[in-house]
Amino acid sequence: MSRLVSRCVLAASIALAGASIASNLRAHGNVTPQAVNTTALPDIKPGNDTWIKVNPYRADPKVAAVAAKIGESAYGGNCARCHGLEAISGGIAPDLRYLDKGEAGDEWFIQRYQHGSVRDGKVYMPAMGDTLGQKAGWAIRTWLDTKHEE
Numbered sequence: 054m055s056r057l058v059s060r061c062v063l064a065a066s067i068a069l070a071g072a073s074i075a076s077n078l079r080a081h082g083n084v085t086p087q088a089v090n091t092t093a094l095p096d097i098k099p100g101n102d103t104w105i106k107v108n109p110y111r112a113d114p115k116v117a118a119v120a121a122k123i124g125e126s127a128y129g130g131n132c133a134r135c136h137g138l139e140a141i142s143g144g145i146a147p148d149l150r151y152l153d154k155g156e157a158g159d160e161w162f163i164q165r166y167q168h169g170s171v172r173d174g175k176v177y178m179p180a181m182g183d184t185l186g187q188k189a190g191w192a193i194r195t196w197l198d199t200k201h202e203e
C-alpha cells in the first residue's frame with residue numbers, strides 16, 4: 054500500500070472509531086472513566102508513560118497487596134460494566150478470570166488495557182491507557198491474578 058493510501062485508510066478508521074464511540078456513549082449511558090488514585094503505588098520505571106510488558110507490582114508481596122486493593126476498585130469503576138462484577142463475565146465481554154496468569158498474560162493484558170479493541174471501525178473496548186494511566190492498569194492486573202481460574 055502506498056504511504057498516501059495507508060494514511061487515508063488510517064484517517065478513515067480513526068473517524069469511524071470516533072463515530073462509534075459517540076454512539077456507544079448514547080447506547081450505554083454514562084461511561085465516564087472513574088479516576089483511580091494510585092499515589093500509594095511505586096512509580097513505574099523508567100516512567101509512568103513508558104509502557105512496559107511485565108507487571109511491576111507482582112514481585113513484592115506488600116506492594117502486590119496494595120495494588121490488588123486499588124485494582125479491585127478500579128476494576129469495579131471501569132471494567133465491571135462490560136466484564137462483569139468480580140471479573141465473572143455475563144457474556145458481553147470476555148471473562149478475565151481465564152487470562153493467562155502471571156507474566157505469560159501480562160503483555161496481552163496491558164496492550165488491550167492501553168489500546169482497547171477496535172475492529173473494522175467498531176469499538177469493542179475503549180482504550181484505557183490515556184485516561185486511567187499505566188499504574189492503574191497494573192493494579193487491575195494484580196487484582197485479576199487473584200481471581201484467576203484455569
Ligand code: HEC
Nearest residue numbers: 131132135145146147161162165166170177178179181193
Ligand atoms: C465497553 C465495554 C468494555 C469495557 C468498559 C472494558 N472492556 Fe475489556 N473488552 C471488551 C470487549 C468487548 C472485549 C473483546 C474485544 C475483542 O473481541 O476484540 C474486551 C477485551 C479485553 C481484554 C482481552 C481479553 C481476552 O480474553 O483476550 C482484556 C485484558 C480487557 N478487555 C481488559 C479490560 C479492563 C482491564 C477494563 C477496565 C479498565 C476493560 N477491559 C473495560 C469490552 C470492554
